[in-house]
Amino acid sequence: MQTDEKARYAAMLRRGAELKLALAEQAEPVLAIVDACERALRQGGKLIFCGNGGSAADAQHLATELVIRLRGAVPRASWPAITLALDTSAVTAAVNDFGIDEMFSRPLEGLGRAGDVLFGITTSGKSANVLGAFKKAKEMGITAVGLLGGDGGPALPLCDLAIVVPDTETARIQECHIALGHAILTLMEDRLVRQ
Structure with a gap:
């Protein structure tokens, strides 16, 4: 049994590494996201993040x-960024009063402004509340950025910019999402601190 576990462990890490290597070839969409984030911060905007479960934790992290x-x-100075899943009172009130689909779009309506950037993180590309946030972002002139998984699902056409991790295993997708987030923010930080 231990030999089987060793093989499974190695396979998980290898799969994660293979996915990251494949994503390393997608520099153009990543740099387009960096451009959007840099523009938002230089113009006085902010970055807004949302996701469910582990993706909510990634949103908070970023x-x-x-x-x-x-x-x-x-x-460097502190830069403006928020996550829409942080305030439990707002989240539960939005779900209670408007339904799960508006859990993120309702606070986005009050907190977001044209020129901001919304990162919606969903491993399936199907999270109804993230889809709702993307739709609200479009209405408000907020750039919608998707960190998605699988084939992008229904989230993909709602995004202005997106990176899709081509896998169906949630854990591997989430590992790539946080790596992508760190890469995007590092490149953006390098630009902004050089000014």
């Missing part, structure tokens, strides 16, 4: 990298 710091060796 927003924190901007508000607090990404790399200790890079001195």
Whole structure:
């Protein structure tokens, strides 16, 4: 049994590495996302993140990298970023009063502004509340960025920019999403601190 577990463990890490190597070939869409984020921050906008479950944790993680710091060796000011899944009172009120589909779109309506960037993180591309946020972003002139999985699902056509991790295993997709998020924010930070 232990030999089988060793093989499974190695296979998981290899699959994650293969996916990241495939994503390394997608520099153009990543740089387009970096452009949008840089433009938003330079023009006084903010980055807004949303997702469910592990993707909500990734949304919090990435927003924190901007508000607090990404790399200790890079001195810079705090930058404006929020996650729509952080405030349990707002989340539960939105679900209760408007339904799960508007869980993120309702707070986005109040907190977002034209010129902001919304990152919707969904491993399936099917999360109804993330889809609702993408639709609201379009209405408001907010750039919709998808960190998606599988084939992108119904989220893909709602995004202005997107990166799709071509896999169906949630854990592998999430590993790639956080790696992509870190890469995007690092490239953006390099641009903004050089000014």
